[in-house]
Amino acid sequence: MIIRIESESDIPIYLQISNQIIEGIARGYIKAGQTLPSVRSFAADLGVNMHTVNKSYHHLEQKGIIQIVPKSGAVITSPQNFNESTINKLKDEYKHLIAESLVIGMPTTQIKELVAALLEEFKKSNGQLK
Amino acid sequence: MIIRIESESDIPIYLQISNQIIEGIARGYIKAGQTLPSVRSFAADLGVNMHTVNKSYHHLEQKGIIQIVPKSGAVITSPQNFNESTINKLKDEYKHLIAESLVIGMPTTQIKELVAALLEEFKKSNGQLK
DNA sequence: AAATCTGTTCTATTTTGTATAGAACAAAAA
DNA sequence: TTTTTGTTCTATACAAAATAGAACAGATTT
Structure with missing residues:
Protein backbone atom coordinates (compact mmCIF):
# COMPACT_ATOMS: atom_id res chain seq x y z
CA MET A 1 0.00 0.00 0.00
CA THR A 77 -9.63 -4.31 14.27
CA SER A 78 -12.62 -6.16 12.89
CA PRO A 79 -15.57 -3.92 12.07
CA GLN A 80 -17.51 -4.34 15.28
CA ASN A 81 -18.26 -2.67 18.60
CA PHE A 82 -17.56 0.88 17.44
CA ASN A 83 -18.76 3.57 19.81
CA GLU A 84 -21.90 5.64 19.31
CA SER A 85 -20.08 8.97 19.17
CA THR A 86 -18.07 7.85 16.14
CA ILE A 87 -21.26 7.07 14.25
CA ASN A 88 -22.91 10.32 15.29
CA LYS A 89 -19.90 12.30 14.13
CA LEU A 90 -20.03 10.50 10.80
CA LYS A 91 -23.72 11.29 10.42
CA ASP A 92 -23.05 14.95 11.18
CA GLU A 93 -20.37 14.97 8.50
CA TYR A 94 -22.79 13.45 6.00
CA LYS A 95 -25.37 16.08 6.90
CA HIS A 96 -22.95 18.95 6.42
CA LEU A 97 -21.52 17.50 3.21
CA ILE A 98 -24.98 17.06 1.71
CA ALA A 99 -26.00 20.54 2.80
CA GLU A 100 -22.99 22.04 1.06
CA SER A 101 -23.62 19.97 -2.05
CA LEU A 102 -27.20 21.23 -2.22
CA VAL A 103 -26.14 24.83 -1.67
CA ILE A 104 -23.72 24.80 -4.58
CA GLY A 105 -26.54 23.50 -6.75
CA MET A 106 -26.03 19.76 -7.00
CA PRO A 107 -29.34 18.02 -7.73
CA THR A 108 -30.36 15.28 -5.30
CA THR A 109 -30.14 12.69 -8.06
CA GLN A 110 -26.53 13.63 -8.75
CA ILE A 111 -25.65 13.31 -5.06
CA LYS A 112 -27.19 9.85 -4.90
CA GLU A 113 -25.37 8.85 -8.07
CA LEU A 114 -22.06 10.11 -6.72
CA VAL A 115 -22.45 8.09 -3.52
CA ALA A 116 -23.51 5.00 -5.46
CA ALA A 117 -20.55 5.36 -7.81
CA LEU A 118 -18.09 5.69 -4.93
CA LEU A 119 -19.57 2.64 -3.21
CA GLU A 120 -19.18 0.69 -6.45
CA GLU A 121 -15.57 1.83 -6.68
CA PHE A 122 -14.80 0.47 -3.22
CA LYS A 123 -16.67 -2.74 -3.95
CA LYS A 124 -14.59 -3.19 -7.07
CA SER A 125 -11.38 -3.04 -5.04
CA ASN A 126 -12.75 -5.00 -2.10
CA GLY A 127 -14.93 -7.99 -2.86
CA GLN A 128 -15.55 -8.70 0.82
CA LEU A 129 -17.70 -5.60 1.29
CA LYS A 130 -21.25 -6.11 2.42
CA MET B 1 -32.32 31.07 12.08
CA THR B 77 -25.41 34.11 -3.98
CA SER B 78 -27.51 32.05 -6.33
CA PRO B 79 -26.27 28.52 -6.92
CA GLN B 80 -24.29 29.00 -10.13
CA ASN B 81 -20.77 29.19 -11.57
CA PHE B 82 -18.94 27.32 -8.81
CA ASN B 83 -15.29 26.61 -9.40
CA GLU B 84 -14.02 23.14 -10.17
CA SER B 85 -11.78 22.91 -7.10
CA THR B 86 -14.75 23.33 -4.75
CA ILE B 87 -16.52 20.41 -6.39
CA ASN B 88 -13.41 18.23 -6.40
CA LYS B 89 -12.84 18.91 -2.71
CA LEU B 90 -16.43 17.88 -2.03
CA LYS B 91 -15.97 14.66 -3.97
CA ASP B 92 -12.81 13.88 -2.00
CA GLU B 93 -14.73 14.41 1.22
CA TYR B 94 -17.44 12.04 0.04
CA LYS B 95 -14.80 9.44 -0.80
CA HIS B 96 -13.15 9.64 2.60
CA LEU B 97 -16.47 9.67 4.46
CA ILE B 98 -17.69 6.60 2.62
CA ALA B 99 -14.35 4.83 3.19
CA GLU B 100 -14.62 5.46 6.93
CA SER B 101 -18.24 4.33 6.99
CA LEU B 102 -17.31 1.06 5.29
CA VAL B 103 -14.38 0.51 7.63
CA ILE B 104 -16.51 0.79 10.76
CA GLY B 105 -18.83 -1.80 9.24
CA MET B 106 -21.75 0.12 7.75
CA PRO B 107 -23.33 -1.91 4.95
CA THR B 108 -23.59 -0.16 1.59
CA THR B 109 -27.37 -0.25 1.78
CA GLN B 110 -27.33 1.57 5.09
CA ILE B 111 -25.06 4.28 3.65
CA LYS B 112 -27.38 4.80 0.71
CA GLU B 113 -30.36 4.91 3.05
CA LEU B 114 -28.64 7.45 5.30
CA VAL B 115 -27.90 9.73 2.35
CA ALA B 116 -31.44 9.34 1.00
CA ALA B 117 -32.92 10.09 4.43
CA LEU B 118 -30.79 13.23 4.82
CA LEU B 119 -31.77 14.42 1.35
CA GLU B 120 -35.44 13.89 2.26
CA GLU B 121 -34.91 15.85 5.46
CA PHE B 122 -33.56 18.83 3.53
CA LYS B 123 -36.32 18.55 0.95
CA LYS B 124 -38.88 18.61 3.72
CA SER B 125 -37.51 21.92 5.01
CA ASN B 126 -36.86 23.38 1.58
CA GLY B 127 -39.48 22.78 -1.09
CA GLN B 128 -37.44 24.60 -3.74
CA LEU B 129 -34.78 21.89 -3.87
CA LYS B 130 -34.23 20.16 -7.18
C1' DA C 1 -25.52 67.71 7.29
C1' DA C 2 -24.62 64.87 11.19
C1' DA C 3 -24.58 60.59 13.37
C1' DT C 4 -24.46 55.84 12.91
C1' DC C 5 -23.20 51.55 10.83
C1' DT C 6 -20.53 49.04 7.48
C1' DG C 7 -16.46 46.02 6.15
C1' DT C 8 -11.53 46.69 6.22
C1' DT C 9 -7.03 47.07 8.06
C1' DC C 10 -3.55 47.38 11.54
C1' DT C 11 -1.07 45.96 15.77
C1' DA C 12 -1.07 42.92 19.74
C1' DT C 13 -1.60 39.12 22.84
C1' DT C 14 -2.93 34.48 24.25
C1' DT C 15 -3.91 29.85 23.49
C1' DT C 16 -3.90 25.74 20.96
C1' DG C 17 -2.39 22.60 17.28
C1' DT C 18 1.17 20.75 14.36
C1' DA C 19 5.73 19.00 13.53
C1' DT C 20 10.18 18.11 14.63
C1' DA C 21 14.05 16.51 17.73
C1' DG C 22 16.44 13.80 21.09
C1' DA C 23 16.63 10.96 24.94
C1' DA C 24 15.31 7.36 28.05
C1' DC C 25 12.37 3.43 29.71
C1' DA C 26 10.50 -1.22 29.94
C1' DA C 27 8.51 -4.96 27.60
C1' DA C 28 8.21 -7.88 23.54
C1' DA C 29 10.56 -10.12 19.70
C1' DA C 30 14.47 -11.84 17.15
C1' DT D 1 21.33 -10.83 24.47
C1' DT D 2 20.55 -7.67 21.19
C1' DT D 3 17.16 -5.36 18.74
C1' DT D 4 12.77 -3.48 18.19
C1' DT D 5 8.58 -1.93 20.18
C1' DG D 6 5.34 1.78 21.90
C1' DT D 7 5.56 5.16 25.59
C1' DT D 8 6.95 9.17 27.94
C1' DC D 9 9.49 13.28 28.80
C1' DT D 10 11.47 17.83 27.70
C1' DA D 11 12.22 21.22 24.08
C1' DT D 12 11.85 24.05 20.19
C1' DA D 13 9.65 26.23 16.12
C1' DC D 14 5.95 27.56 13.49
C1' DA D 15 1.16 28.21 12.19
C1' DA D 16 -3.74 28.61 13.24
C1' DA D 17 -7.39 30.28 16.03
C1' DA D 18 -9.50 33.63 18.97
C1' DT D 19 -9.67 37.72 21.27
C1' DA D 20 -8.94 42.84 21.79
C1' DG D 21 -8.76 47.65 20.57
C1' DA D 22 -8.21 51.23 17.46
C1' DA D 23 -8.71 53.72 13.23
C1' DC D 24 -10.30 54.47 8.36
C1' DA D 25 -13.48 55.55 4.66
C1' DG D 26 -17.63 54.61 2.43
C1' DA D 27 -22.61 53.69 2.91
C1' DT D 28 -26.84 54.29 5.36
C1' DT D 29 -29.92 56.42 8.48
C1' DT D 30 -31.69 60.11 11.05
Whole structure:
Protein backbone atom coordinates (compact mmCIF):
# COMPACT_ATOMS: atom_id res chain seq x y z
CA MET A 1 0.00 0.00 0.00
CA ILE A 2 1.38 3.33 -1.07
CA ILE A 3 0.91 6.46 0.99
CA ARG A 4 1.68 9.91 -0.34
CA ILE A 5 2.28 12.94 1.83
CA GLU A 6 1.64 16.38 0.41
CA SER A 7 3.47 18.96 2.48
CA GLU A 8 1.69 21.80 0.64
CA SER A 9 -1.72 20.45 1.66
CA ASP A 10 -3.80 22.27 4.26
CA ILE A 11 -4.62 18.87 5.76
CA PRO A 12 -2.25 17.99 8.67
CA ILE A 13 0.24 15.21 7.90
CA TYR A 14 -1.06 12.96 10.68
CA LEU A 15 -4.56 13.21 9.16
CA GLN A 16 -3.29 12.50 5.66
CA ILE A 17 -1.76 9.30 7.03
CA SER A 18 -4.92 8.32 8.93
CA ASN A 19 -7.16 8.99 5.94
CA GLN A 20 -5.07 6.97 3.53
CA ILE A 21 -4.90 4.05 5.96
CA ILE A 22 -8.69 4.16 6.24
CA GLU A 23 -9.00 4.14 2.46
CA GLY A 24 -6.54 1.26 2.28
CA ILE A 25 -8.69 -0.78 4.65
CA ALA A 26 -11.87 0.09 2.76
CA ARG A 27 -10.23 -0.98 -0.49
CA GLY A 28 -9.06 -4.25 1.06
CA TYR A 29 -5.35 -3.53 0.69
CA ILE A 30 -5.06 -4.11 4.43
CA LYS A 31 -7.39 -6.44 6.28
CA ALA A 32 -8.58 -6.97 9.83
CA GLY A 33 -5.98 -8.77 11.95
CA GLN A 34 -3.06 -7.45 9.96
CA THR A 35 -0.47 -5.21 11.57
CA LEU A 36 0.59 -1.72 10.54
CA PRO A 37 4.29 -0.86 10.24
CA SER A 38 6.02 0.29 13.39
CA VAL A 39 5.91 4.02 13.99
CA ARG A 40 9.65 4.27 13.47
CA SER A 41 9.89 2.35 10.20
CA PHE A 42 6.74 3.98 8.81
CA ALA A 43 8.06 7.41 9.71
CA ALA A 44 11.34 6.61 7.97
CA ASP A 45 9.48 5.46 4.84
CA LEU A 46 7.30 8.56 4.72
CA GLY A 47 10.10 10.94 5.62
CA VAL A 48 8.26 12.33 8.62
CA ASN A 49 8.80 12.34 12.34
CA MET A 50 8.09 9.29 14.49
CA HIS A 51 5.73 11.31 16.69
CA THR A 52 3.64 12.30 13.70
CA VAL A 53 2.96 8.67 12.80
CA ASN A 54 2.33 7.92 16.46
CA LYS A 55 -0.29 10.68 16.56
CA SER A 56 -1.93 9.21 13.47
CA TYR A 57 -2.12 5.74 15.03
CA HIS A 58 -3.68 7.09 18.20
CA HIS A 59 -6.15 9.01 16.09
CA LEU A 60 -7.16 5.77 14.38
CA GLU A 61 -7.34 3.96 17.70
CA GLN A 62 -9.68 6.62 19.08
CA LYS A 63 -11.96 5.94 16.13
CA GLY A 64 -11.86 2.24 16.94
CA ILE A 65 -10.25 1.35 13.62
CA ILE A 66 -7.01 -0.06 14.98
CA GLN A 67 -5.88 -1.39 18.31
CA ILE A 68 -2.46 -0.47 19.64
CA VAL A 69 -0.89 -3.26 21.63
CA PRO A 70 1.82 -1.69 23.84
CA LYS A 71 5.34 -2.89 23.00
CA SER A 72 3.95 -4.90 20.12
CA GLY A 73 2.16 -3.13 17.25
CA ALA A 74 -0.95 -1.60 15.74
CA VAL A 75 -3.52 -4.16 14.60
CA ILE A 76 -6.49 -3.51 12.30
CA THR A 77 -9.63 -4.31 14.27
CA SER A 78 -12.62 -6.16 12.89
CA PRO A 79 -15.57 -3.92 12.07
CA GLN A 80 -17.51 -4.34 15.28
CA ASN A 81 -18.26 -2.67 18.60
CA PHE A 82 -17.56 0.88 17.44
CA ASN A 83 -18.76 3.57 19.81
CA GLU A 84 -21.90 5.64 19.31
CA SER A 85 -20.08 8.97 19.17
CA THR A 86 -18.07 7.85 16.14
CA ILE A 87 -21.26 7.07 14.25
CA ASN A 88 -22.91 10.32 15.29
CA LYS A 89 -19.90 12.30 14.13
CA LEU A 90 -20.03 10.50 10.80
CA LYS A 91 -23.72 11.29 10.42
CA ASP A 92 -23.05 14.95 11.18
CA GLU A 93 -20.37 14.97 8.50
CA TYR A 94 -22.79 13.45 6.00
CA LYS A 95 -25.37 16.08 6.90
CA HIS A 96 -22.95 18.95 6.42
CA LEU A 97 -21.52 17.50 3.21
CA ILE A 98 -24.98 17.06 1.71
CA ALA A 99 -26.00 20.54 2.80
CA GLU A 100 -22.99 22.04 1.06
CA SER A 101 -23.62 19.97 -2.05
CA LEU A 102 -27.20 21.23 -2.22
CA VAL A 103 -26.14 24.83 -1.67
CA ILE A 104 -23.72 24.80 -4.58
CA GLY A 105 -26.54 23.50 -6.75
CA MET A 106 -26.03 19.76 -7.00
CA PRO A 107 -29.34 18.02 -7.73
CA THR A 108 -30.36 15.28 -5.30
CA THR A 109 -30.14 12.69 -8.06
CA GLN A 110 -26.53 13.63 -8.75
CA ILE A 111 -25.65 13.31 -5.06
CA LYS A 112 -27.19 9.85 -4.90
CA GLU A 113 -25.37 8.85 -8.07
CA LEU A 114 -22.06 10.11 -6.72
CA VAL A 115 -22.45 8.09 -3.52
CA ALA A 116 -23.51 5.00 -5.46
CA ALA A 117 -20.55 5.36 -7.81
CA LEU A 118 -18.09 5.69 -4.93
CA LEU A 119 -19.57 2.64 -3.21
CA GLU A 120 -19.18 0.69 -6.45
CA GLU A 121 -15.57 1.83 -6.68
CA PHE A 122 -14.80 0.47 -3.22
CA LYS A 123 -16.67 -2.74 -3.95
CA LYS A 124 -14.59 -3.19 -7.07
CA SER A 125 -11.38 -3.04 -5.04
CA ASN A 126 -12.75 -5.00 -2.10
CA GLY A 127 -14.93 -7.99 -2.86
CA GLN A 128 -15.55 -8.70 0.82
CA LEU A 129 -17.70 -5.60 1.29
CA LYS A 130 -21.25 -6.11 2.42
CA MET B 1 -32.32 31.07 12.08
CA ILE B 2 -30.66 29.89 15.25
CA ILE B 3 -26.95 29.24 15.46
CA ARG B 4 -25.35 27.46 18.39
CA ILE B 5 -21.68 27.67 19.26
CA GLU B 6 -20.06 24.87 21.22
CA SER B 7 -16.87 26.13 22.80
CA GLU B 8 -15.94 22.57 23.85
CA SER B 9 -16.06 21.37 20.24
CA ASP B 10 -12.85 20.53 18.38
CA ILE B 11 -14.31 22.32 15.35
CA PRO B 12 -13.10 25.95 15.16
CA ILE B 13 -15.78 28.55 15.92
CA TYR B 14 -15.52 30.20 12.51
CA LEU B 15 -16.20 26.82 10.88
CA GLN B 16 -19.14 26.12 13.17
CA ILE B 17 -20.64 29.40 12.01
CA SER B 18 -19.93 28.68 8.33
CA ASN B 19 -21.36 25.17 8.54
CA GLN B 20 -24.58 26.25 10.22
CA ILE B 21 -25.08 29.05 7.69
CA ILE B 22 -24.66 26.51 4.89
CA GLU B 23 -27.22 24.25 6.56
CA GLY B 24 -29.55 27.22 6.94
CA ILE B 25 -29.35 27.91 3.21
CA ALA B 26 -29.86 24.24 2.34
CA ARG B 27 -32.93 24.17 4.59
CA GLY B 28 -34.31 27.31 2.99
CA TYR B 29 -34.21 29.39 6.17
CA ILE B 30 -32.09 31.89 4.23
CA LYS B 31 -32.46 32.34 0.50
CA ALA B 32 -30.38 33.69 -2.36
CA GLY B 33 -30.40 37.48 -2.47
CA GLN B 34 -30.92 37.83 1.27
CA THR B 35 -28.31 39.48 3.47
CA LEU B 36 -26.51 38.04 6.47
CA PRO B 37 -26.29 40.08 9.70
CA SER B 38 -23.38 42.49 10.01
CA VAL B 39 -20.23 41.00 11.47
CA ARG B 40 -20.60 43.17 14.55
CA SER B 41 -24.23 42.42 15.35
CA PHE B 42 -23.80 38.73 14.58
CA ALA B 43 -20.73 38.55 16.79
CA ALA B 44 -22.66 40.22 19.60
CA ASP B 45 -25.52 37.73 19.22
CA LEU B 46 -23.21 34.72 19.24
CA GLY B 47 -20.98 36.07 21.99
CA VAL B 48 -17.84 35.82 19.89
CA ASN B 49 -15.36 38.26 18.48
CA MET B 50 -16.11 40.36 15.40
CA HIS B 51 -13.04 39.02 13.64
CA THR B 52 -14.20 35.44 14.08
CA VAL B 53 -17.46 36.15 12.24
CA ASN B 54 -15.50 38.08 9.63
CA LYS B 55 -13.29 35.05 9.07
CA SER B 56 -16.36 32.87 8.68
CA TYR B 57 -17.85 35.20 6.05
CA HIS B 58 -14.64 35.23 4.04
CA HIS B 59 -14.53 31.46 4.27
CA LEU B 60 -18.03 31.31 2.78
CA GLU B 61 -17.10 33.84 0.11
CA GLN B 62 -14.10 31.72 -0.90
CA LYS B 63 -16.48 28.83 -1.39
CA GLY B 64 -18.66 31.03 -3.58
CA ILE B 65 -21.64 30.76 -1.27
CA ILE B 66 -21.91 34.43 -0.31
CA GLN B 67 -20.70 37.67 -1.81
CA ILE B 68 -19.30 40.35 0.48
CA VAL B 69 -20.09 43.87 -0.70
CA PRO B 70 -17.62 46.24 0.99
CA LYS B 71 -19.25 48.76 3.35
CA SER B 72 -22.60 47.12 2.72
CA GLY B 73 -23.10 43.49 3.65
CA ALA B 74 -22.83 39.77 2.86
CA VAL B 75 -25.35 38.53 0.31
CA ILE B 76 -26.29 34.91 -0.36
CA THR B 77 -25.41 34.11 -3.98
CA SER B 78 -27.51 32.05 -6.33
CA PRO B 79 -26.27 28.52 -6.92
CA GLN B 80 -24.29 29.00 -10.13
CA ASN B 81 -20.77 29.19 -11.57
CA PHE B 82 -18.94 27.32 -8.81
CA ASN B 83 -15.29 26.61 -9.40
CA GLU B 84 -14.02 23.14 -10.17
CA SER B 85 -11.78 22.91 -7.10
CA THR B 86 -14.75 23.33 -4.75
CA ILE B 87 -16.52 20.41 -6.39
CA ASN B 88 -13.41 18.23 -6.40
CA LYS B 89 -12.84 18.91 -2.71
CA LEU B 90 -16.43 17.88 -2.03
CA LYS B 91 -15.97 14.66 -3.97
CA ASP B 92 -12.81 13.88 -2.00
CA GLU B 93 -14.73 14.41 1.22
CA TYR B 94 -17.44 12.04 0.04
CA LYS B 95 -14.80 9.44 -0.80
CA HIS B 96 -13.15 9.64 2.60
CA LEU B 97 -16.47 9.67 4.46
CA ILE B 98 -17.69 6.60 2.62
CA ALA B 99 -14.35 4.83 3.19
CA GLU B 100 -14.62 5.46 6.93
CA SER B 101 -18.24 4.33 6.99
CA LEU B 102 -17.31 1.06 5.29
CA VAL B 103 -14.38 0.51 7.63
CA ILE B 104 -16.51 0.79 10.76
CA GLY B 105 -18.83 -1.80 9.24
CA MET B 106 -21.75 0.12 7.75
CA PRO B 107 -23.33 -1.91 4.95
CA THR B 108 -23.59 -0.16 1.59
CA THR B 109 -27.37 -0.25 1.78
CA GLN B 110 -27.33 1.57 5.09
CA ILE B 111 -25.06 4.28 3.65
CA LYS B 112 -27.38 4.80 0.71
CA GLU B 113 -30.36 4.91 3.05
CA LEU B 114 -28.64 7.45 5.30
CA VAL B 115 -27.90 9.73 2.35
CA ALA B 116 -31.44 9.34 1.00
CA ALA B 117 -32.92 10.09 4.43
CA LEU B 118 -30.79 13.23 4.82
CA LEU B 119 -31.77 14.42 1.35
CA GLU B 120 -35.44 13.89 2.26
CA GLU B 121 -34.91 15.85 5.46
CA PHE B 122 -33.56 18.83 3.53
CA LYS B 123 -36.32 18.55 0.95
CA LYS B 124 -38.88 18.61 3.72
CA SER B 125 -37.51 21.92 5.01
CA ASN B 126 -36.86 23.38 1.58
CA GLY B 127 -39.48 22.78 -1.09
CA GLN B 128 -37.44 24.60 -3.74
CA LEU B 129 -34.78 21.89 -3.87
CA LYS B 130 -34.23 20.16 -7.18
C1' DA C 1 -25.52 67.71 7.29
C1' DA C 2 -24.62 64.87 11.19
C1' DA C 3 -24.58 60.59 13.37
C1' DT C 4 -24.46 55.84 12.91
C1' DC C 5 -23.20 51.55 10.83
C1' DT C 6 -20.53 49.04 7.48
C1' DG C 7 -16.46 46.02 6.15
C1' DT C 8 -11.53 46.69 6.22
C1' DT C 9 -7.03 47.07 8.06
C1' DC C 10 -3.55 47.38 11.54
C1' DT C 11 -1.07 45.96 15.77
C1' DA C 12 -1.07 42.92 19.74
C1' DT C 13 -1.60 39.12 22.84
C1' DT C 14 -2.93 34.48 24.25
C1' DT C 15 -3.91 29.85 23.49
C1' DT C 16 -3.90 25.74 20.96
C1' DG C 17 -2.39 22.60 17.28
C1' DT C 18 1.17 20.75 14.36
C1' DA C 19 5.73 19.00 13.53
C1' DT C 20 10.18 18.11 14.63
C1' DA C 21 14.05 16.51 17.73
C1' DG C 22 16.44 13.80 21.09
C1' DA C 23 16.63 10.96 24.94
C1' DA C 24 15.31 7.36 28.05
C1' DC C 25 12.37 3.43 29.71
C1' DA C 26 10.50 -1.22 29.94
C1' DA C 27 8.51 -4.96 27.60
C1' DA C 28 8.21 -7.88 23.54
C1' DA C 29 10.56 -10.12 19.70
C1' DA C 30 14.47 -11.84 17.15
C1' DT D 1 21.33 -10.83 24.47
C1' DT D 2 20.55 -7.67 21.19
C1' DT D 3 17.16 -5.36 18.74
C1' DT D 4 12.77 -3.48 18.19
C1' DT D 5 8.58 -1.93 20.18
C1' DG D 6 5.34 1.78 21.90
C1' DT D 7 5.56 5.16 25.59
C1' DT D 8 6.95 9.17 27.94
C1' DC D 9 9.49 13.28 28.80
C1' DT D 10 11.47 17.83 27.70
C1' DA D 11 12.22 21.22 24.08
C1' DT D 12 11.85 24.05 20.19
C1' DA D 13 9.65 26.23 16.12
C1' DC D 14 5.95 27.56 13.49
C1' DA D 15 1.16 28.21 12.19
C1' DA D 16 -3.74 28.61 13.24
C1' DA D 17 -7.39 30.28 16.03
C1' DA D 18 -9.50 33.63 18.97
C1' DT D 19 -9.67 37.72 21.27
C1' DA D 20 -8.94 42.84 21.79
C1' DG D 21 -8.76 47.65 20.57
C1' DA D 22 -8.21 51.23 17.46
C1' DA D 23 -8.71 53.72 13.23
C1' DC D 24 -10.30 54.47 8.36
C1' DA D 25 -13.48 55.55 4.66
C1' DG D 26 -17.63 54.61 2.43
C1' DA D 27 -22.61 53.69 2.91
C1' DT D 28 -26.84 54.29 5.36
C1' DT D 29 -29.92 56.42 8.48
C1' DT D 30 -31.69 60.11 11.05
